[in-house]
Amino acid sequence: MGQGFRRVRWPVRLALSAVMMLSATARAHDGPENRIFSSGFNFAETTGEELFTNVCQGCHMPDAGGASGAGVYPSLVADKNLEARGYPVYLVLNGRRAMPPFGEMMTDAQIAAVVNYLRTHFGNAYDDAVTANEVRDARR
Amino acid sequence: MQSEPVTVRRRDLLALIGTVAGSAAMYHAMTSLGLASESRYKGPIRLEGDPRGASVLVLGAGLAGMTAALELRKAGYTVQILEFNARPGGRNWTLRGGDAFTELGGHKQVCEFEDGLYLNPGPWRIPYHHRALLDYCRRLGIALEPFNQLNHNALLHSVRAFGGKPQRLRAVKADFQGQIAELLAKVTQQGKLDETVSKEDQEILLQALRSWGALDNGYGYKANLISAEFRGYTKDPGGGLTAMPEPSEPVGLSEVLKSRLWRYLRGFAHYNFQTTMFQPVGGMDMIGKAFAKEVGDLIRYNAKVTQIQQDARGVTVSYVDAKNPGAVQQVHADWCVCTIPLTILSQLPLDVSAAMKSAIDAVPYAASVKIGLQFKRRFWEEDEAIYGGISYTDLPIRQIAYPNYDYNRAGRGVLLGAYLFDGPNSYEFTAMSPAERVARAVEFGAVIHPQYKSEFENGIAVAWHRVPFVLGCAGDWSDEARAAHYNNLCQIDGRIALAGEHASALPAWQEGAILSALDAIARLHDRVVRT
Known part of the structure; x- marks a missing residue:
């Protein structure tokens, strides 16, 4: 895994006309001016914040507070389940129940980055950082 | 894809x-x-034998649940259905003007489409070999019309090929075939196949390559009226003094290969996407509504299941009002057919064996996003002669699908401005607000159709992981999970049988939901009449 992904900041790489068009429609939404989009099977985002914003918040929501419908996406705010760092690493790698697995779409470094981001934000303050090597060892 | x-x-x-x-x-x-x-469907199910007043509680009024309810009641069972939503159909769903949809996280969208225009956020096409679904459509009087999977005049697009200019599908297909045919004919004529292909077969092969690849007498794929019949003309045949056509210029082998646009052709060869495909006239939810005409009197809507218990005598299901969760209510039945998506079922207290519980926990649901866009006019038809079908791109929107109804009509139209299934882009679009999803779909789509900029009016976006009643698109079985858990998921556990697309070998297809329900109730009925 890992070396093959392309990092693309759309629409910066698009033709000039598309970039000009962006300014016309940029007010139509509340998102960032430039957003990273992946171009293949691997996520192009690299930092923990980028990964959380572009992936995790889809279910866990921008404030990490989770959501509830017929089932639940758990809150990650001040989350005791993040204390043992192997647990979030395992879940991001393999998924469980409503949580999809990301092991095939994220590198060891990406998974370490997003777990470390979660464990130091949203009311979590665990200072023992996960390393990419730990993630590699956790892969089945 | x-x-x-x-x-x-x-x-x-x-x-x-x-x-x-x-x-x-x-x-x-x-x-x-x-x-x-071949299809496993052998005609309407026959549940013979007397169930002697046995009762069945069905959880979920999607196609699996309503199929089970319809057939079990017909066989003499007392049937009830609990449904989370305020409508029947589940993922069989259509959004039209005036419909409101609130996703997880609270963003509420109100569809602003003109009357008669719609988006099918979930299933949108029916293969000809999905015999069970087609049979129910026939029996329930649902009008079908063709769904164009393959449109030769739709576009294939890569930001890294042909200077980012979209190519006509027919030209890519013709050039890919033509260049391969020319190459293979050359090799054949040079005697390089002598060791593997007999002389007689080589003669036939050359004929076949000429026919398949639109080659000329010298086995060349060139700009002429032979290749033009496949890839199209610079100037189409006309009438009168200016009638004579002019051929178009084929693209060379290397450029065809490097463009990688050939990879999109696979979609049309796949068994599940071969013509003829169908859609219900007026929207996919015509199917759910037709089922509800049959079994609607059995459905309790807005019922959020909170627990499923069973013992030797029966099943007890607890639920609360989905909109005003208050007092817990309970329903008892002799048996239960549970079609609740595994994303949700895995979170419920549930009396089943450890093996079934492990299976329920083991199936993640695919991410998927669909975005419907309304335009002031059907520019894809008026300007570009694209009538239905799908354009493919390597932009994050991946597909633009044109409506397969109201062809050649003046006025507004709704197209599918993005269809993401699995992969990073699905998650990236899920993580946006609905307004940003729509705006991004318009930005990217305008690269392929510049008319977007002046013609776009409004849009609606459904990201399946944010859909409250399913928390994902469909069961995304890995080969390993299927080997370890599939049989355990499908076994009747005490008095509980699971059904739904997740309990089929056709995940994400309505046919899988129906076939799984029929299989489950056949086994359940067998158990009932034999005890």
């Missing part, structure tokens, strides 16, 4: 086989890998 893994996965291998050797070879390969077979 949008996945580009580093290692070759089974579906890529199949695509490669399909692209290089044709769909027949792929079919043989699929059969040997256990993926393709």
